Amino acid sequence: MINRRAFEIGSFKVAPGARKTVDLPVSVLSDHTPVTMSVHVIHGRRPGPVVFVSAAIHGDEVIGVEIARRVLRAPNLDTLKGTLLVIPIVNAFGFHNHSRYLPDRRDLNRSFPGSERGSMASRLANLFMTEIVCRADLGIDLHSAAIHRTNLPQIRVSPSKEETMELAEAFGAPVILTSKLREGSLREAAHKKDVDILIYEAGEGLRFDEMAIRAGVSGILRVLRKLGMISGKGVTRPKAVSIRTSSSSWVRAPAGGLLRPFKSVGEVVERDDLLGIVSDPFGEVEKEIIAPDGGLIIGRTNLPTIYEGDGLFHIAEIRKHRDPAGTVDSLASQHMADPLFDEDEII
Numbered sequence: 001m002i003n004r005r006a007f008e009i010g011s012f013k014v015a016p017g018a019r020k021t022v023d024l025p026v027s028v029l030s031d032h033t034p035v036t037m038s039v040h041v042i043h044g045r046r047p048g049p050v051v052f053v054s055a056a057i058h059g060d061e062v063i064g065v066e067i068a069r070r071v072l073r074a075p076n077l078d079t080l081k082g083t084l085l086v087i088p089i090v091n092a093f094g095f096h097n098h099s100r101y102l103p104d105r106r107d108l109n110r111s112f113p114g115s116e117r118g119s120m121a122s123r124l125a126n127l128f129m130t131e132i133v134c135r136a137d138l139g140i141d142l143h144s145a146a147i148h149r150t151n152l153p154q155i156r157v158s159p160s161k162e163e164t165m166e167l168a169e170a171f172g173a174p175v176i177l178t179s180k181l182r183e184g185s186l187r188e189a190a191h192k193k194d195v196d197i198l199i200y201e202a203g204e205g206l207r208f209d210e211m212a213i214r215a216g217v218s219g220i221l222r223v224l225r226k227l228g229m230i231s232g233k234g235v236t237r238p239k240a241v242s243i244r245t246s247s248s249s250w251v252r253a254p255a256g257g258l259l260r261p262f263k264s265v266g267e268v269v270e271r272d273d274l275l276g277i278v279s280d281p282f283g284e285v286e287k288e289i290i291a292p293d294g295g296l297i298i299g300r301t302n303l304p305t306i307y308e309g310d311g312l313f314h315i316a317e318i319r320k321h322r323d324p325a326g327t328v329d330s331l332a333s334q335h336m337a338d339p340l341f342d343e344d345e346i347i
Contacts, residue, residue: 007043007083009131017045019077024131026092026124035093037127040072040086048082048229052132053220055087055142057109057186059094059101060205064142067200067216074221074340076230084229085132091124098206100146110182112189125189133190138167138227139197140220141186144212145299147205149311152265152298152328153215155242156199158187164196170226171198171219172238174266174328175298175316178246198223204302214335221340234340240330245318248298250311253278254287259306263297263313266328270294275313278306293317296324 006013012022023036053071055064068088071077077084089095093102101107106121114125133139145151154175155168168176181188187197200219202212222238224230253259261276263269273291280286289312299314306312318324 004043004045004047007041009039009041009085009135012041014041014043016043018043024127026127027120037087037090037092037124039132040088042077042080042084042086044080044082044229046081048080049137049227050083050085050135051138051140051224051227051229052085052087052136053140053142054090054128054132056089056091056095057141058107058143058146058205059091059097059099060147061100061142061144062095062206063144063203063208063212064200064216065089065095066208066213067142067220070213070217071220074217074230076221076224076233076235079231080229082227082229084224085136087128087132090128093120100205109186110184112184112186113192125186128186129189129193133186133193133195136195138164138223139186139190139195140223141197141199142216143199143201144203144205144207145201148303149299149301150204150209150265151201151314152296153200153202153212154298155219156201157196158191159196160191160194161196164198167223167226168198169242170222171200171242172222172331173200173202173215173219173242174331175296176242176244177248177298177316178244211332211335214338214341215331218335218338218340236334236338236340238331239334240327243296243316243318243324243327244320245296245316248295248314248316250299251275251289251292251313251315253306253308253310253312254289255285256307257281257285257287259301259304259312261300261312263300265297265300266325266332267297268295268318268325269297269315289313291315296328
């Protein structure tokens with residue numbers, strides 16, 4: 001038996017082979033209600049990496065909360081090697097208010113690394129960096145599109161280590177988008193601490209999407225298996241290789257009005273394809289929305305009423321993939337038929 005030390009986080013200790021939910025103090029509301037950041041710690045008996053899974057950094061992106069809940073129920077975690085930290089709700093303020101932001105209207109994902117004496121967003125970011133990121137070897141951060149938009153399941157990554165891209169491929173999302181680090185983001189702050197993060201984007205704000213949830217759960221378990229932290233029992237391998245891209249752009253509304261979209265997420269379009277039509281309420285003026293370039297639609301608005309300049313279709317450039325539409329269909333059908341998810345009892 002290998003003797004391992006207890007895992008320390010905040011003022012708590014979690015013994016090897018144990019799991020525990022700890023509440024890290026964040027603030028106190030005006031009515032004296034305490035606010036905490038709750039972290040579920042699974043500390044394996046045997047050594048291995050420390051990985052965190054976080055969700056609801058944006059409080060209205062609830063799909064990650066459900067993904068985290070299902071991951072925590074996976075039986076593979078009973079024999080975990082290493083340590084897994086799961087934070088289903090990072091931004092409790094936004095989560096309770098159905099809002100992306102904190103009460104001061106700051107975006108938590110533009111407030112990292114934060115500070116102990118800054119704004120509420122800055123203090124929460126500092127707590128997350130100190131207690132979670134600085135203890136981890138890798139992070140998986142779960143997001144969705146904003147409200148009234150939807151995203152095709154995708155991994156966004158800016159790897160500083162070669163093995164990080166291998167983990168992104170192991171995740172098995174339809175798309176891997178290599179994107180730049182944004183100032184103030186969790187990814188940028190973690191990168192400076194030599195901790196790479198896989199960003200999972202899928203679905204819509206304030207909504208559940210079963211396929212996107214299943215893709216997220218399967219992907220996280222695949223990454224843990226790739227790292228040697230869990231057994232492969234019940235964890236399927238992706239049936240197709242993810243589409244890799246490093247360039248994407250939004251097609252924006254040429255005018256305000258009513259949108260009739262003709263394309264959806266997961267569809268491949270060619271240059272000059274008709275994506276939709278914007279009309280005025282009387283049907284007297286219509287403007288066609290034309291694809292400026294070919295690619296794969298990885299995001300789209302769900303609102304029929306739009307303003308001029310609104311982002312309507314998010315198209316990723318594809319150069320070297322033979323059958324992107326087939327890849328999306330194959331992975332989507334695999335997730336919906338995955339034996340990991342029993343119809344009578346969803347993990």
